[in-house]
Amino acid sequence: MPTRRKFLTILGGGTILAATGATGFVATRTPTKALAPWQPQTYNDPRKAALSYALLAPNPHNRQPWLIELIGDDTVIIHRDEERDLPQTDPHHRQLFIGLGAFVETMVLAAGAQGYKVDLSLLPEGDDGPIASAIFSGGGNADPLAGQILQRHSNKEPYSSQRLSDNQIAVLSDFATLYIDEQQVAPIRAMTRRAFDIETNTPHTLKESVDLMRIGKAEINANPDGIELSDPLLEVLRRLGMLTEEALMDTEHPGNKAHLREYHAMLEATPHYAVLTTQNNTRSDQLDSGRQLMRLYLKATEAGIGLHPVSQALQEYAEMKEEYALAHELLAPKGHTVQMLLRMGIGPEPVATPRWPLESRIIENT
Ligand SMILES: Cc1cc2nc3c(=O)[nH]c(=O)nc-3n(C[C@H](O)[C@H](O)[C@H](O)COP(=O)(O)O)c2cc1C
Numbered sequence: 001m002p003t004r005r006k007f008l009t010i011l012g013g014g015t016i017l018a019a020t021g022a023t024g025f026v027a028t029r030t031p032t033k034a035l036a037p038w039q040p041q042t043y044n045d046p047r048k049a050a051l052s053y054a055l056l057a058p059n060p061h062n063r064q065p066w067l068i069e070l071i072g073d074d075t076v077i078i079h080r081d082e083e084r085d086l087p088q089t090d091p092h093h094r095q096l097f098i099g100l101g102a103f104v105e106t107m108v109l110a111a112g113a114q115g116y117k118v119d120l121s122l123l124p125e126g127d128d129g130p131i132a133s134a135i136f137s138g139g140g141n142a143d144p145l146a147g148q149i150l151q152r153h154s155n156k157e158p159y160s161s162q163r164l165s166d167n168q169i170a171v172l173s174d175f176a177t178l179y180i181d182e183q184q185v186a187p188i189r190a191m192t193r194r195a196f197d198i199e200t201n202t203p204h205t206l207k208e209s210v211d212l213m214r215i216g217k218a219e220i221n222a223n224p225d226g227i228e229l230s231d232p233l234l235e236v237l238r239r240l241g242m243l244t245e246e247a248l249m250d251t252e253h254p255g256n257k258a259h260l261r262e263y264h265a266m267l268e269a270t271p272h273y274a275v276l277t278t279q280n281n282t283r284s285d286q287l288d289s290g291r292q293l294m295r296l297y298l299k300a301t302e303a304g305i306g307l308h309p310v311s312q313a314l315q316e317y318a319e320m321k322e323e324y325a326l327a328h329e330l331l332a333p334k335g336h337t338v339q340m341l342l343r344m345g346i347g348p349e350p351v352a353t354p355r356w357p358l359e360s361r362i363i364e365n366t
Contacts, residue, residue: 029232031217034224034354038150044117047076047136053110053149054357056292059099060311061086061212062225062353064132065200066103069364076134078104079363084225089199089315094286098339100131100295106149109294111136113146113293127283145298152297153225153352155306158269159345168303175296176274178344185272188332188341193267195312195323200260201251210248214354224354267310271342274300274307281337289339296342306347314338314357 038054051068059065064086069077080093080100088094108118117140124133164172165181172178179185199205212226215233220228237243249254252258266297278285300307313323332338 009259018037025236026232028088029217029235031220031224031228031230031354033221034228035352037355040150044072044112045073045103045116046072047053047134050107050113050116050118050136051361052110053146054107055355055361056149057099057102057106057151057290057359058089058152058154058297058309060095061104061209063228064094064095064225064356064361065095065099066361068358068362069130069366070362071364071366074136074253076107076132076136078107078133078134080132080356086208088205088317089311092316094281094316095311095314096354097131097283097286098290098293101287101292102294103290103362104132104134104287105262105291105294107134109146109298110149112140113142114140115142116140122287123283128280132286145295145302148298148301151266152301153224153350154308155347155350156266156308157306157347157348158266158352159271159306159343160269161271162346163348164305164344165269165285168305171303172274172296172299172344174306175292175299176276176340176342179273179275180330184251185270188273189202189267189270191326191330192270192310192341192343193264194265194311195315195320195327197260198319198323199312202317203249205315205317205319207253208251210245213248215243218290220354224356267343270343270345274340274342274344275331275338276340277332277336277338279288279334279336281339285337286339301342306343306345310341310343313342 001180037052037055043049043052045153047070055064055066056072063084063086065081067079067081069079080096085093085096104120108120111118116136116138117134119137136223169178169180179188209227213229214220214223214226215229215238220230234243274296276289278289297307303361313320313327315326327338327341331341
């Protein structure tokens with residue numbers, strides 16, 4: 001999945017931007033509407049208040065695969081939106097269930113912060129039914145992690161070579177298995193790079209990413225999900241008809257090659273990794289991993305540590321088979337499943353990604 005800020009350093013792009021009278025243009029290109037959910041509104045209904053935070057949860061390819069039913073005055077049913085699947089890179093929906101688990105955890109934390117308790121039932125009708133039902137009542141307790149929800153972002157930038165302190169390592173060890181020493185980190189880093197190259201050089205998986213790209217302010221505001229590329233230069237190239245699907249699919253294109261070099265450099269700039277595994281791989285395990293992922297992210301945010309999922313080697317399609325096996329050999333002994341692999345380190349400030357507003361995700365209010 002490309003970085004959002006620096007997708008292509010296209011030849012001649014700087015000249016084009018200069019010719020368009022750049023600076024005024026650049027200043028207007030923030031997709032404000034798509035980022036508005038990061039400033040949640042005030043709601044009288046505590047369920048809507050909690051859900052307006054839940055939709056800020058991390059999720060694969062920013063698909064936001066949740067749909068919400070509000071029943072009576074205390075119940076929420078969360079469904080998976082099956083129109084938001086990722087058939088190529090997540091054919092068994094494992095990653096989507098992790099994203100849904102993160103959504104549920106965020107809702108519970110945000111409810112607690114407002115003094116509400118949530119009586120939660122995951123998969124109340126089995127694996128093929130709703131993801132969760134939740135009954136809100138008074139008397140909840142605030143978890144300090146809730147205070148980090150609005151600050152949490154995936155940090156997809158190069159990290160410095162600064163190692164985490166012993167104290168930081170101790171704090172995060174309660175939330176994930178950490179790979180700290182270079183001897184263990186080096187083979188993981190090499191694997192993430194090979195896996196990224198496989199995803200990029202496999203047309204059906206690359207196409208899934210290209211189809212989800214939103215380039216420039218208008219496209220991002222119209223579809224605040226997927227892979228947003230808000231760089232004004234890319235918007236200009238898109239408007240000039242130079243960033244067609246064909247160009248984006250062409251791995252020999254100089255712009256794409258430049259992007260790949262940048263992405264490799266970012267993957268290289270990784271001093272540590274964090275990993276979540278489960279003994280089995282049921283839907284319930286995947287949801288629990290998502291809940292754990294959210295808590296890990298929030299604790300890392302509190303400690304000023306960057307996290308960035310790098311999931312390519314964990315993806316279940318034929319071309320990735322060898323790297324998937326290696327990931328499990330390196331990271332999940334005894335037949336366990338690696339649910340998440342994340343780069344971890346100290347990086348520049350991360351940026352917020354778009355979200356669909358709450359109202360667009362509510363399917364029933366009865
Ligand atoms: C299960 C899962 C897998 C993910 N895999 C990747 C990945 O391989 N590469 C990547 O750049 N981001 C990955 N992400 C991060 C998402 O892209 C990110 O959560 C989403 O775009 C929203 O951005 P935010 O986390 O900054 O709010 C993953 C997230 C989840 C939950």
